[in-house]
Amino acid sequence: MTTALANPLLPVYPPVPVIFLDGDGLWLVDDAGRRYLDFAAGIAVVGLGHRHPAPLAAAHAQLDRLWHVSNLFGTEPAGMLAERLSERFGGAQAFFCNSGTEAIEAALKYARKATGKPGVVALEGSFHGRTLGALSATGQTAKRVAFEPLLPHVRFAQPNDVESLEAAVGDDTGLILLEPIQGEGGVRPLSPDFLQAARAADALLCLDEIQTGVGRTGTFFAFEQLGVRPDLVTLAKGLANGLPIGCLLVADDAAGAFVPGDHGSTFGGNPVSCAAACAVVDAVDDALLANVREQGTRLRAGLAELPGVAEPRGAGLLLGADTERPAAEHVATALERGLVVLSAGEHVLRLAPPLVVGRDEVDHALTILEEVTA
Ligand code: PLP
Numbered sequence: 001m002t003t004a005l006a007n008p009l010l011p012v013y014p015p016v017p018v019i020f021l022d023g024d025g026l027w028l029v030d031d032a033g034r035r036y037l038d039f040a041a042g043i044a045v046v047g048l049g050h051r052h053p054a055p056l057a058a059a060h061a062q063l064d065r066l067w068h069v070s071n072l073f074g075t076e077p078a079g080m081l082a083e084r085l086s087e088r089f090g091g092a093q094a095f096f097c098n099s100g101t102e103a104i105e106a107a108l109k110y111a112r113k114a115t116g117k118p119g120v121v122a123l124e125g126s127f128h129g130r131t132l133g134a135l136s137a138t139g140q141t142a143k144r145v146a147f148e149p150l151l152p153h154v155r156f157a158q159p160n161d162v163e164s165l166e167a168a169v170g171d172d173t174g175l176i177l178l179e180p181i182q183g184e185g186g187v188r189p190l191s192p193d194f195l196q197a198a199r200a201a202d203a204l205l206c207l208d209e210i211q212t213g214v215g216r217t218g219t220f221f222a223f224e225q226l227g228v229r230p231d232l233v234t235l236a237k238g239l240a241n242g243l244p245i246g247c248l249l250v251a252d253d254a255a256g257a258f259v260p261g262d263h264g265s266t267f268g269g270n271p272v273s274c275a276a277a278c279a280v281v282d283a284v285d286d287a288l289l290a291n292v293r294e295q296g297t298r299l300r301a302g303l304a305e306l307p308g309v310a311e312p313r314g315a316g317l318l319l320g321a322d323t324e325r326p327a328a329e330h331v332a333t334a335l336e337r338g339l340v341v342l343s344a345g346e347h348v349l350r351l352a353p354p355l356v357v358g359r360d361e362v363d364h365a366l367t368i369l370e371e372v373t374a
Contacts, residue, residue: 017332017335018030018036018335019031020036022050023038023046023050023051024049024050024051025049025050025051025052025354025356026038026049026050026353026354026356026357026358026361027050028050028340034338035338036335036338036339036340037338037339037340037361037364037365037368038050038340038353038354039339039340039341039342039351039352039353039357039365040340040341040342040351040352040353041238041352041353041354042242043211043237043342043352044183044211044216044237044238044318044352045237045238045241045242046238046241046242046354047214047215047216047238047241047280047284047354047355047356048241048280048283048354048355048356049354049356050242050354052241052283052356054279054280054282054283055240055241055243055276055277055279055280055283056276057279058275058276058278058279059243059272059273059275059276061275062077062271062272062275062276063272065271066271067270067271067272068267068270068271069271070266071264071265071266071268071269075269075271075274076271077269077271077272077274077275077277077278078096078269078271078274080274080278081094081096081274081277081278081281082094082096084278084281084282085235085247085249085281086249088220088221088281089221089233089249089251090229091251091252091253092233092249092250092251092252093249093250093252093255094247094248094249094250095110095247095248095250095258095263095268096245096246096247096265096268096269096270096274097245097246097247097248097265097267097268098244098245098246098265098267098268098270098273099129099236099244099245099246100128100129100134100208100210100234100236100237100246101128101129101130101131101134101246102129102131102246102265102268103210103234103235103236103246103247103248104128104129104131104133104134104137104177104208104210104234105129105131105133105134106234106246106248106263107175107177107206107208107232107234107248108120108133108134108137108151108175108177109133109262109263110204110232110248110250110257110258110263111174111175111203111204111206111232112174112175113257113258113262114174114204114254114256114257115174115175115203115204116174117171117172117173117174117175117203118152118153118172118174119153119154119155119170119172119173119174119175119203120136120137120151120153120154120155120173120174120175120176120177121154121155121156121157121165121168121169121173121175121176121177121201121203122137122138122139122154122155122156122157122176122177122178123139123156123157123158123159123178123179123182124139124156124157124158124159125139125140125159125182125185125186125188126138126139126140126156126177126178126179126182126185126208127140127143127179127182127183127184127185128177128179128208130143132147132150132151133151135147135150136150136151136154137151137154137177139156139185140184140185153172155168155170155173156168159182159188159190159194160190160191160193160194161194162193162194162197165194165197165198165201166197166201169201169202169203173201173202173203174203174204175203175204175205175206175232176198176201176203176204176205176206177206177208178190178195178198178205178206178207178208179207179208179209179210179211179212180195180207180209180212180217180222180223180226181211181212181217181222181314181315181318183210183211183212183318183344183350184211184344184345185344185345186320186344186345186348187313187314187318187319187320187321187344187348187350188313188320189313189314189315190226192226192227192228195223195226195227195228196227196228198228199228199229199230204231204232204254205228205230205231205232206230206231206232206233206234207221207222207223207228207230207232207233207234208234209221209222209223209233209234209235210234210235210236210237210246211237211318211352212315212318213233213235213237213238213239214235214237214238214239214280214281214284215238215284215288215289215292215316215355216238216292216316216317216318216352216355217292217314217315217316217317217318218289218292218293218296218315218316218317219289219316220284220289221233222315225315229251230251231250231251231253231254232248232249232250232251232254233248233249234246234247234248234249235247235249238280238355239277239280239281240273240274240276240277240280241276241277241279241280243270243272243273243276243277244267244270244273245270245273245274245277246268284355288355288356291355291356291357292316292317292355293316295317295353295357295358295359295362296314296315296316296317296319298359298362298363299317299319299351299353299362299365299366300312300314300319302362302363302366302369303319303321303351303366303369304321305370306321306366306369306370306373307370307373307374308323308324308325308373308374309321309322309323309324309349309373310322310323317351317352317353317355317357318350318351318352319350319351319352320344320348320349320350320351321348321349322347322348323347323348323349323373324347325373326346326347327343327344327345327346327347327348327349327350328343328346330343330349330369330372330373331343331349333372334368334369334372337368337371337372338368339365339368339369339372341365341369349373351365353365
């Protein structure tokens, strides 16, 4: 006979403080009917806000037509999404999967096949996901230690230290994997110089834009602001505004390594997720990107004025700042006051509101944060 456990979920997350029932734009409603302003967007996912009409209508329409046929056949939404992303990138092929970590796995395999070299160089403090390949390239001891041994041939360099990067890259390096702004690692931007040094190395360059992509930093891809063009890009989080999706983009000039049978995913390219993602990509237009930059500047200026908070970092609407007190305390107090925010490490407060955030909501969030950090 089995005994029922108190928690039916494996306890890999901390206990939940709130249960949300509804979302609308920038607002969430909990099971007691209380409203919260959402400056977390499901960890930089719900870029267009909750239940945005465009991806909602696209997903509904697709639900009414076709849910799944597998990648043994074609569907219109996956092809349309690949075309849109290729256009944004300036010539690329897409592989679709279901999450960020799967997109990283695809990149690791692609680089190995394309270069024949097993070595990967990633950065201290990076975060690339929880599956064993992506975890092997994640430079955070606490997340890795219980699962070692991980993949061999991975070396870590110090962010923004060109000498350390050059020392880490060797003859066996097939892939350099970098986040333009380390998200989970504390909202730490890479400098254009460092990225250019990575580009100059004799290896494929993959930019992990899972957190920074799809408009979050004020351009569709963060790399557009950094003067580099990668060979590979990974996307996930914001791509379908909350439906599960991941993507590896391979630049046309790095194409050709994968052939049928090399990789795959039963659910990858799911028509409902891809239909929603097409609507998201269309919505991330010049006006929305201008809003990201404008509200990002306003939010950043307000954050810089907060007591107990150091100079903010980041770009667009992915912002972080070191806090004197543990960031978890600020996150909890903000939640009590009706504002959802994130941390990124023990002493970093992270803000990633929907890209559609307006001036009034930025000011409202700052008023609450002023009380929270005092
Ligand atoms: N890469 C980056 C930069 C991320 O921020 C994340 C998630 O936070 C991942 C990879 C992993 O994505 P997922 O949780 O969808 O597997």
